[in-house]
Amino acid sequence: MNHPAVVHPVDPEFAAKSRVTREAYERMYAESVNQPDAFWGKVAQRLDWFKAPTKVKDVSYQLDDFHIRWYEDGELNASVNCLDRHLAQRGDKTALIFEQDDPSKPAEHITYRDLHARVCKLANALRSLGVRKGDRITIYLPMIPEAIVSMLACARVGAIHSVVFGGFAPNSIADRVADCTSKLIITADEGLRGGKKVPLKANVDAALKMPGTNTVETVLVVRHTGSAVDMQMPRDRWYDAVVEGQSEECAPERMNAEDPLFILYTSGSTGKPKGVLHTTAGYLVYASYTHEMVFDLRDDDIYWCTADVGWVTGHSYIVYGPLSNGSTAVVFEGVPNYPSVSRFWEVIDKHKVSIFYTAPTAIRALMRDGDEPVKKTSRASLRLLGTVGEPINPEAWRWYYEVVGDSRCPVVDTWWQTETGGILITPLAGAIDLKPGSATKPFFGVQPALVDANGQLLEGEAEGNLVLLDSWPGQMRTVYGDHQRFIDTYFRTYPGMYFTGDGCRRDADGYYWITGRVDDVINVSGHRIGTAEVESALVSHPKVAEAAVVGFPHDIKGQGIYAYVTLIAGEAATEALHKELIAHVRKEIGPIATPDHLQWAPGLPKTRSGKIMRRILRKIAENAPDQLGDTSTLADPSVVESLVNERRVP
Numbered sequence: 001m002n003h004p005a006v007v008h009p010v011d012p013e014f015a016a017k018s019r020v021t022r023e024a025y026e027r028m029y030a031e032s033v034n035q036p037d038a039f040w041g042k043v044a045q046r047l048d049w050f051k052a053p054t055k056v057k058d059v060s061y062q063l064d065d066f067h068i069r070w071y072e073d074g075e076l077n078a079s080v081n082c083l084d085r086h087l088a089q090r091g092d093k094t095a096l097i098f099e100q101d102d103p104s105k106p107a108e109h110i111t112y113r114d115l116h117a118r119v120c121k122l123a124n125a126l127r128s129l130g131v132r133k134g135d136r137i138t139i140y141l142p143m144i145p146e147a148i149v150s151m152l153a154c155a156r157v158g159a160i161h162s163v164v165f166g167g168f169a170p171n172s173i174a175d176r177v178a179d180c181t182s183k184l185i186i187t188a189d190e191g192l193r194g195g196k197k198v199p200l201k202a203n204v205d206a207a208l209k210m211p212g213t214n215t216v217e218t219v220l221v222v223r224h225t226g227s228a229v230d231m232q233m234p235r236d237r238w239y240d241a242v243v244e245g246q247s248e249e250c251a252p253e254r255m256n257a258e259d260p261l262f263i264l265y266t267s268g269s270t271g272k273p274k275g276v277l278h279t280t281a282g283y284l285v286y287a288s289y290t291h292e293m294v295f296d297l298r299d300d301d302i303y304w305c306t307a308d309v310g311w312v313t314g315h316s317y318i319v320y321g322p323l324s325n326g327s328t329a330v331v332f333e334g335v336p337n338y339p340s341v342s343r344f345w346e347v348i349d350k351h352k353v354s355i356f357y358t359a360p361t362a363i364r365a366l367m368r369d370g371d372e373p374v375k376k377t378s379r380a381s382l383r384l385l386g387t388v389g390e391p392i393n394p395e396a397w398r399w400y401y402e403v404v405g406d407s408r409c410p411v412v413d414t415w416w417q418t419e420t421g422g423i424l425i426t427p428l429a430g431a432i433d434l435k436p437g438s439a440t441k442p443f444f445g446v447q448p449a450l451v452d453a454n455g456q457l458l459e460g461e462a463e464g465n466l467v468l469l470d471s472w473p474g475q476m477r478t479v480y481g482d483h484q485r486f487i488d489t490y491f492r493t494y495p496g497m498y499f500t501g502d503g504c505r506r507d508a509d510g511y512y513w514i515t516g517r518v519d520d521v522i523n524v525s526g527h528r529i530g531t532a533e534v535e536s537a538l539v540s541h542p543k544v545a546e547a548a549v550v551g552f553p554h555d556i557k558g559q560g561i562y563a564y565v566t567l568i569a570g571e572a573a574t575e576a577l578h579k580e581l582i583a584h585v586r587k588e589i590g591p592i593a594t595p596d597h598l599q600w601a602p603g604l605p606k607t608r609s610g611k612i613m614r615r616i617l618r619k620i621a622e623n624a625p626d627q628l629g630d631t632s633t634l635a636d637p638s639v640v641e642s643l644v645n646e647r648r649v650p
């Protein structure tokens, strides 16, 4: 327990105006876990319902009677909650500020009224194309307003959206389209990031040539960069043409609380990515409530979350949280270092951003360029900072707090997952003292616990695997099309508990310190990548016999990808093949899965029963050959020595 005991006490000035004070936190937390029905019943009143729920929570994690239901007899529509109900009071308020990749292009301010009209037009167009409640629609778009319009238009007609991050390659698109048998894809001619074009439409075309994708009847194409793209009639339709002439009113579908809202694919420790399914009411209640509480939201805030809508952070904290709360959110198409490393801070000044939410990897990358690119901007509008996606090291936390926030703005380090729908462990800045590097305390209704390898609950100061003892409304409900996989992945390891896949330490003050994944998932720049996915991409190359992939500590990315590759007998380990294999992974999965290091492995360390000993490979990748531990169970201990000697040092 060697962390420095730095504590940033709650700022009394912040607390005086905050939504939740120290004593309110204690009281509300106690109510939320002791009387969840009363607590979450009240919270649900923040939404507009066609039919208010009479039931709140009905959950059992017991394997013989497993179910998770929240607000089960309620009826509502998510898009109505994000749009229609704001029109009377806030119709002319800016909902979205669209900041383009190129800072010389004008920013677009979209009011709630405009956004409502755009969503209704697209929703009508979708209906005219035959889209019905329950259909799956894939969205593969850059960070442009149409991405958000598309998500809400799906919600309006009851279609289930599956957003696929624009950095994924055709194969990954095809897998996701095939898994949920999408009927329609919404994409753009091209994306634009840091001045570079991304061939989105061409990627969709390539994906739709792959097996299992023939359920797609229509591809809507947003004209974004204006470059020429292949249009295959009648499948491909221009987005602007199909929405033109549609009515600006569209009757919303009445959705049951437990009807699906979206699927979002995420990597697990085994096999192909899982379609995490979230339902309508519980998810929306939770995204909305956490967004207001964690960011201490006020009506005049300008809120900016730098995530992409291709990830869950974008779903909950760019789209559903902020819009259900009627707030003003910045939507940023670009990247932190284009055209310069001051871009984030310039955008903050330009739009007077008051709440800023980003990833530790971005902070670490920008920190490398020193204080000057930050200091030359004002940032006087900021009042709260947040981080998400991976553990933040105390140095990066301090830089964020001192340099970016001028030691004025609390930093909320928010821990959660695609599966959890919203933030679960986080400070509430008016209530909880901050400790750099700790996500601090559970949010209302969240009951974290630590267990040892045998599932024994650990008390007090301890380190173990992080589990959650009970449900919260934003919890995922199933893996799309594979309910058994849902149960096996999350509820079988420690019966009666949800297993997060994360390791965690609890200090003497009851603060939680997430230590990272304990399964075969790597967190690269806050993006989850399964080692199995990278391995299967590598072995799909004809010259590769076997591959093993592990994570290693990386200064900027948090974790990097380290691949060990055994070639087919007779193949030569050349520099050209080395490059080719790295390019092959990019092509198969997408640039986010690019291995940082690839080492030739004449053999892999295996047990006598043939199981690869990743523990050893991780230690070699970390350059800690003195910590290999017991290697006596290896079938051939000599392979370890040769791997250590041949380690590919950056």
Ligand code: WTA
Pocket: 266, 311, 312, 313, 387, 388, 389, 390, 391, 392, 413, 414, 415, 416, 417, 418, 419, 439, 500, 501, 502, 514, 516, 517, 523, 526, 527, 528
């Ligand atoms: C990690 C992103 C430490 C964790 C919202 C989790 C974090 C995985 C934090 C989920 C944090 C996320 N501190 N680790 N504040 N936030 N993680 O599904 O390992 O993309 O299990 O959801 O990111 O990643 P996902």
